[in-house]
Amino acid sequence: MASRRGNAKTGEQSDKYSVLLPTYNERENLPLIVWLLVKYFGESGYNYEIIVIDDGSPDGTLQIAEQLQKIYGADKILLRPRAKKLGLGTAYIHGIKHASGNFVIIMDADLSHHVSTLPLKQKEGGYDLVSGTRYRGDGGVYGWDLRRKLISRGANFVTQVLLRPGASDLTGSFRLYKKEVLEKLVEQCVSKGYVFQMEMIVRARQLGYTVGEVPISFVDRVYGESKLGGNEIVSFLKGLLTLFATT
Amino acid sequence: MTKLLEWLLGASLIGMAWGLVTFDLLDLQLPPQYRELAWPMPVYLLVVFGCYSLATVGYRVATFNDCEDAAKELQAQIKEAKEDLKKKGLKMPPSPVNRPLPVCRTRRK
Numbered sequence: 158m159a160s161r162r163g164n165a166k167t168g169e170q171s172d173k174y175s176v177l178l179p180t181y182n183e184r185e186n187l188p189l190i191v192w193l194l195v196k197y198f199g200e201s202g203y204n205y206e207i208i209v210i211d212d213g214s215p216d217g218t219l220q221i222a223e224q225l226q227k228i229y230g231a232d233k234i235l236l237r238p239r240a241k242k243l244g245l246g247t248a249y250i251h252g253i254k255h256a257s258g259n260f261v262i263i264m265d266a267d268l269s270h271h272v273s274t275l276p277l278k279q280k281e282g283g284y285d286l287v288s289g290t291r292y293r294g295d296g297g298v299y300g301w302d303l304r305r306k307l308i309s310r311g312a313n314f315v316t317q318v319l320l321r322p323g324a325s326d327l328t329g330s331f332r333l334y335k336k337e338v339l340e341k342l343v344e345q346c347v348s349k350g351y352v353f354q355m356e357m358i359v360r361a362r363q364l365g366y367t368v369g370e371v372p373i374s375f376v377d378r379v380y381g382e383s384k385l386g387g388n389e390i391v392s393f394l395k396g397l398l399t400l401f402a403t404t
Numbered sequence: 405m406t407k408l409l410e411w412l413l414g415a416s417l418i419g420m421a422w423g424l425v426t427f428d429l430l431d432l433q434l435p436p437q438y439r440e441l442a443w444p445m446p447v448y449l450l451v452v453f454g455c456y457s458l459a460t461v462g463y464r465v466a467t468f469n470d471c472e473d474a475a476k477e478l479q480a481q482i483k484e485a486k487e488d489l490k491k492k493g494l495k496m497p498p499s500p501v502n503r504p505l506p507v508c509r510t511r512r513k
Contacts, residue, residue, distance in 0.1 A: 188494055192485035221496070228492045297469025310464040314457060320407055374474030402408045 173204040174276060174333070175258035179248035180211045184218045190264075191225050191234065194272055201273040208255055210248045211238040246353055249343050253336065261339050265330045274371045275333035285338045285366035288324055288358060289331030289373035296326075296372030312393060316355070319401045323362045324370060327355040331373050338366055352396030359404045422446060 176194060180187055191207060198205040209222045219238055226234040237255050239248075253261060262275055278287045290296050292313060298306070316327055328351050334342070341364070346356045361368060405413075424430055425442040 184496070188489050189482055189485050192489060193481060196481075221494075224494050228489070228494065292464070292468075295469060297471045297474075299471045299475040301468075301470075303465070306465050306468045307461070310461050310468065314461050314464070318457075374469075374471035376471065376475045376478050400407075402406060404406055 173258035174260045175256035176207045176262045177252035178209050180218050182214045182216045184216045184221045197273045208235045208252050210252050212242040213240050261336050262333045278369045278371045282369050284369035285335050286361050287333040287369040289329050290326035290370045291375050292325045294372035299376040322359050324358050324368050330354050
């Protein structure tokens, strides 16, 4: 689907990227992410805004966000907090309502590498959706042991066989969407948590949207290693089978 | 059609074709070689798929990139960010008890 924004030059002037940051207890990460975003967007010259959606974090994340707003300006950092932890899907809906950009960028709290690769790729192919992947190009991970790599690749293989999603990495959440595409998808998706992220891409393909990919380096920053224990695997399989049966 | 239905449809079609040939359901009087060939096909295909899966996953695990440079760069940027933010006046409220600090630890395993 070719971009409808017309001439590339004038298009660049009017493209604006709204970054949605749903946060819960991210008072240490948030300043770092915002700093990195400001740095990369500043270097790239793209027009942007950052929307912090804090779900009533008890650790003072909102206060940090307010300080960041003073430092970087209320036109660049928007605060749209909510009273309590309400989930990712509704955070996106809430964020979209306040987004003034025509593109929306979603990212996990601990992944903020080179955000400018997303708009770049989108412009390259006029994609409706651009997704970060750890599995292609020079994408990858840091500090993962063999067990974790095996589980990750194994789970991804099963996902590819069962869902044939047309994207190499479904569970990542470093993505760029055209705003109207994100609105449509959030409307349609019913899962929770990271299965919701998977469902978004599967439905995007079904609805005929084009998906581009950029390689990302996934570096765990805060929690040493996330536990990939039996519970996580079981809930992943449950989510996968649900998507298999319903999409 | 959901993926599940696609798979069920595909499996039924293949199953019917297999049953037809193996058990000669339409009384086609096919030469015995066909029946001998068709009979173990399901198991054979499963084994082939199993081997393909193992080989593919094994290859992908072996070629899974380790981003040393990205990690180093990120650590350096975190330092830079903290200093810059302090300069700009960011004040961190006192830490709640037992909260882990964002340090990129080298993994041991």
